[in-house]
Amino acid sequence: MNHLPLIIKREYLTKVRNKSFIIMTFLSPMIMIALIALVAYLSQINNNQDRTISVLDETGVFSEVFTDEEHIKYNYLDNINLENAKDLVSSKEEYGLLYIKKGSDSLSQFESAKFYSEDSPSLSIISSLEGKIEKKLTDLKLVQDGVDIEKIQASRTRITIGQESFLGEKTSKTDSWLKLAFGGAAGYLLFMFIIIYGNMIMRSVIEEKTSRIIEVIISSVKPIQLMMGKIIGTSLAGITQFIIWVLLGGVMLLLVSAIFGIDVMQMQGPQQEMIRQAMESPEAQNQAQELFTAFLNLPLLNLCVAFMFFFLGGFLLYSSLYAAIGAAVDSETDTQQFMMPIIMPLIIAVYVGVFTVIEDPHGTVSTIFSFIPLTSPVVMLMRIPFGVPIWQQILSLAILIATFAFTVWFAAKIYRVGILMYGKKPSYKELFKWLKY
Amino acid sequence: MNNLLVAENVSKHFGDFKALNDVSIAVPKGSIFGLLGPNGAGKTTLIRIINQITMPDKGKVYLDGEALKPTDIQNIGYLPEERGLYKSMKVGEQALYLAQLKGMSKQDAKARLKYWFERLEIGDWWNKKIQELSKGQAQKIQFIVTVLHRPKLLIFDEPFSGFDPINATLIKDEILQLREEGATVIFSTHRMESVEELCDHIALIHRSNKILDGKLIDIKRQFKTNTFEVGLQTQDSEAVVSSIKERFEVLPATFKNLNDDIKLNVKLAENVSSNDLLSFLTSKAEVHHFVEVIPSANDIFIQTVKRN
Structure with missing residues (x-):
């Protein structure tokens, strides 16, 4: 008698109808979007503020250095001493006063610069001021030494090293970034999925134990059927939740940016600024083209197939362990001692993925960890965009499946014995004994 | 063969602990069979073996003359001592689910549930959650779920615990009625007055061994x-x-x-x-x-x- 579909259906419906599950499903994306919108909005306000900076330049050298920018206006002060200038700036509630002190330097007469302000000034403004002064002074010195500035500027060169494998596959930095993004997203997704839904499976096993229904159920179905039903049902609920998150998140992101007119996608970070400038330049066409080719260059089919298998394998492997833990204990508070051995390899996998794979996707460390079953799903998913030989993928998958078969056997043993054990917190030694029952 | 259930030389170890040592019992068709013994004697282990929850190390169990097989769960109704239901699941849904696990079709289960709900005076609980019911009410549901699929063999482990005298009598009468309708009952309890009242056969298990069994009346003759x-x-x-x-x-x-x-x-x-x-x-x-x-x-x- 195959009850698996029945069990899967019940597990799925129970999860999906659960109030906190529904609330989390719809609230999480809202909170996330609200947070993003808030941050974007705040940073926009901050950057959009118009500021006026007064400049008291005793040397007169910098008279053309400070020109008005989008949000910063410069106001040169003449014929006024420092004290009066400070009072003036402060009474006009300007952002601050840049004071350039005259010295004995034969060339520029520059001695030092100081910024006076009400509150401590923003770092980016200070460094921008510093940059301007430095550049002017450097130029002056170069001119004095007889160097033609025009020539220096003309001689500045930018290059990009083209990359190509021995087999003739062309790669570029864009490629690498894209690969990293794909691999990282896949690995991280799996990691999150395991943590969130593995725990859910564990809790549902514990619930059956504490509500004492387990013996009734187990007199009708095989423990392994119940366990697999739980794992599959919960995964389906998880996938449902993920899909809703993605859809809802996308729609709301569009909605929010439309309503508030905030370009949420372009947070005002410096890199984004650079990318935007690059995109606006004549090279933009090129860049988009490059991104597209890079995307096509990815081993897309391999990526999809491998993602499915490794994601599934990894999740099933971990969730059977979670189920076993749930069966071994009486309450969630007792799970701690058994959680460590599960969480550790996961965290190691993510660290290896983030630090080693990026540095050297086919190095010894990455390769080894992409074969060890508990870390292989995450690490391998991160490596695959960089092109992993098929035999390695198959070998790793075979190891993963073999381990999964073993953990299911192991977990089913623990499960079968554990679900009927009440009242005592088992030690590892006892768990080992259960295997022989 | 007039025995519905026969267990032959059943032994079971848990690690070093011997839970059952060469225990044999024969439960006649249509009888109410009392499985007695002090706490920890091995009764529950034997019941779990009959329910195929645990496998015996040695020995065999026969139901209706044939070796026990996985589909036999449909012929057995088991009310464990440690019982419970999904707390946040609705009564009707839950009963249907459990009945379907026992191999009933949805329609059949619905019809039977209706019958039992009327019989035990359970009115509009269908959409209530178990956690909204009292303990006694939940026990009634549990009883219904146990007998719903018309099993040949009913196993009750302390069926009256948690019932008030009125409901305990109600359940007792239902058990007797089920026996009239042809079911065989294995009844495990510490409450000797209910053994006296209900059982016609008993077996006594003590420290993993069966130390006494037979017709209650014969045993009484022996002990007079x-x-x-x-x-x-x-x-x-x-x-x-x-x-x-x-x-x-x-x-x-x-x-x-x-x-x-x-x-x-x-x-x-x-x-x-x-x-x-x-x-x-x-x-x-x-x-x-x-x-x-x-x-x-x-x-x-x-x-x-x-x-x-």
Whole structure:
């Protein structure tokens, strides 16, 4: 008698109808979007503020250095001493006063610069001021030494090293970034999925134990059927939740940016600024083209197939362990001692993925960890965009499946014995004994 | 073969602990079979083996003459001692789910549920969650779920715990009714008065071994001591008592009676018949009470367990 579909259906419906599950499903994306919108909005306000900076330049050298920018206006002060200038700036509630002190330097007469302000000034403004002064002074010195500035500027060169494998596959930095993004997203997704839904499976096993229904159920179905039903049902609920998150998140992101007119996608970070400038330049066409080719260059089919298998394998492997833990204990508070051995390899996998794979996707460390079953799903998913030989993928998958078969056997043993054990917190030694029952 | 369930030489170890040692039982068709024993004797292990929750190390179990197979779960209804239901699941949905796990079709299960809900006076609980019910109400649902799929063999582990006397009687009557309809019942309990009331066969398990089994009435015959409760009314009680004590072995009596002057338990030697005693007594005094002492299940339980 195959009850698996029945069990899967019940597990799925129970999860999906659960109030906190529904609330989390719809609230999480809202909170996330609200947070993003808030941050974007705040940073926009901050950057959009118009500021006026007064400049008291005793040397007169910098008279053309400070020109008005989008949000910063410069106001040169003449014929006024420092004290009066400070009072003036402060009474006009300007952002601050840049004071350039005259010295004995034969060339520029520059001695030092100081910024006076009400509150401590923003770092980016200070460094921008510093940059301007430095550049002017450097130029002056170069001119004095007889160097033609025009020539220096003309001689500045930018290059990009083209990359190509021995087999003739062309790669570029864009490629690498894209690969990293794909691999990282896949690995991280799996990691999150395991943590969130593995725990859910564990809790549902514990619930059956504490509500004492387990013996009734187990007199009708095989423990392994119940366990697999739980794992599959919960995964389906998880996938449902993920899909809703993605859809809802996308729609709301569009909605929010439309309503508030905030370009949420372009947070005002410096890199984004650079990318935007690059995109606006004549090279933009090129860049988009490059991104597209890079995307096509990815081993897309391999990526999809491998993602499915490794994601599934990894999740099933971990969730059977979670189920076993749930069966071994009486309450969630007792799970701690058994959680460590599960969480550790996961965290190691993510660290290896983030630090080693990026540095050297086919190095010894990455390769080894992409074969060890508990870390292989995450690490391998991160490596695959960089092109992993098929035999390695198959070998790793075979190891993963073999381990999964073993953990299911192991977990089913623990499960079968554990679900009927009440009242005592088992030690590892006892768990080992259960295997022989 | 008139036995519905036969367990032959069943043994089970848990690590170093021997839970069952070579236990055999035979449960006749249509009987109510009491599975008795102190806590931790191995009753639950045996029941779990019958339910195929655990596998025996040695020995075989036969249902209706055939070796137990996985589909037999449909023929067994089991009410475990540790029982419960999904707390946040609705009554109707839950009962349907459990019935379907036992191999019933959805329509059949619905019809049967309706029948049982009316029978046990469960009205509009269909959409209530278990956590909204009282303990007794939840127990009723649990009972229904156990018997819903018309199993040939019903196994009840302490079925009356958690019921008030009214509902306990209700459930007891239902169990008897199910037996009338042809079900065989295995009944595990510590409550000897319900054994007395319900069981016609018993088996006693103690420290993993079966130490006693058979028809309750036969066992009682084995355990009888040829003792009679005697209640007499007379003017001269001292003389009468001493004359009885001269001829018979007299034990203190504990039975309750309305107005007898003399209450005695008289134990007869093997060659003396009850008529001899009765005619002797009638010659001495007026006999108001004359009953053979039948050993109670409780006495048999305690005696046997202590002896082993």
